[in-house]
Amino acid sequence: MVRLGAVLLAPLALAACAETGDFGRPKPNVLNDAVYPAMGAALAYQRDEPVSAYRLTDNxxxxxxxGWGIVMPPLEGQRRDRILTELRRTRILPADRARLDRASYVRTLIATDYRSSRARYAKLKDDVVNDTLRVEPFFAAASRVARDDRARARALADVPEVTPAERENATARIDENGMMIAWARESLDERLDSYRYALDRLMLETPDPYSNEVASAIDAFAAVLASLRPLGPARGIFKS
Incomplete structure (x- = not known):
C-alpha cells in the first residue's frame, strides 16, 4: 500500500513544488511537511535505510x-529536478534515484526570456556567487551537528540501560545527518559542474566579454569547494 500511495501522490508534487519559500525549499504545505515525510519514512524503512523517530535538534x-538552498536546483523553471529533489528530501525516492542532469540548468537559463543576452551571464554569476556564500554557513552548522553526534555516540556507550529502540533511533539519526551532509557536498560538486557547462554553452550561443567575470566567479567557487575535506564518519564532509 505504501508503494502504491507513493506512485499516486508523486504527481501532486507538481503543485507542491511550484512556489519557493525560505532556504530554497518549496513553500510549506500539508504534502511537503506531513504526508510526504511520513510516507517517505515508511519507504526508507522498507529499503533498510536509517530512519530515526527522534525529534530534530536546533542544530x-x-x-x-x-542545506535545502544547496540541494534545490536554483532556477524556478527546473521543475522536474526540483520535484526529484523534494521527493528525495522527503525520502519518497532513494538517493540513487534522484540524480540531476547537469544540462538542466543551462537549458532552463537559455529558455528564459531575457531582454539582453548578457542578462543570462549575470544570472549565472549571481547563482554561482550565492552558492559560494552558502558553503560556510552550511558547513559551520554541519560541524555543530557532528559535535552533537559525537556526544550522542558517547552517550550510547555511557548511559546505562539503553533500550534497543533508543540505540536504533540514535544511530539512525547519526546516519541521517551524515547522509544530509554528503548530499549537500555532492550537490555543490554537481552545481560547479553544471555552471561550467552552462558558461561553455552560453559562449557558444551568445559570446560576451562578461564571460570572464563569470569564469572568475566559478573559479572562486571551485577554490572554496577545494578547501573542504572529509572528517569523521565516512559520509560526513566538513570544512577544514
Missing amino acids: EREMRDF
Whole structure:
C-alpha cells in the first residue's frame, strides 16, 4: 500500500513544488511537511535505510535549512529536478534515484526570456556567487551537528540501560545527518559542474566579454569547494 500511495501522490508534487519559500525549499504545505515525510519514512524503512523517530535538534534543523538552498536546483523553471529533489528530501525516492542532469540548468537559463543576452551571464554569476556564500554557513552548522553526534555516540556507550529502540533511533539519526551532509557536498560538486557547462554553452550561443567575470566567479567557487575535506564518519564532509 505504501508503494502504491507513493506512485499516486508523486504527481501532486507538481503543485507542491511550484512556489519557493525560505532556504530554497518549496513553500510549506500539508504534502511537503506531513504526508510526504511520513510516507517517505515508511519507504526508507522498507529499503533498510536509517530512519530515526527522534525529534530534530536546533542544530540539525538549522543544518537542514541551510542545506535545502544547496540541494534545490536554483532556477524556478527546473521543475522536474526540483520535484526529484523534494521527493528525495522527503525520502519518497532513494538517493540513487534522484540524480540531476547537469544540462538542466543551462537549458532552463537559455529558455528564459531575457531582454539582453548578457542578462543570462549575470544570472549565472549571481547563482554561482550565492552558492559560494552558502558553503560556510552550511558547513559551520554541519560541524555543530557532528559535535552533537559525537556526544550522542558517547552517550550510547555511557548511559546505562539503553533500550534497543533508543540505540536504533540514535544511530539512525547519526546516519541521517551524515547522509544530509554528503548530499549537500555532492550537490555543490554537481552545481560547479553544471555552471561550467552552462558558461561553455552560453559562449557558444551568445559570446560576451562578461564571460570572464563569470569564469572568475566559478573559479572562486571551485577554490572554496577545494578547501573542504572529509572528517569523521565516512559520509560526513566538513570544512577544514
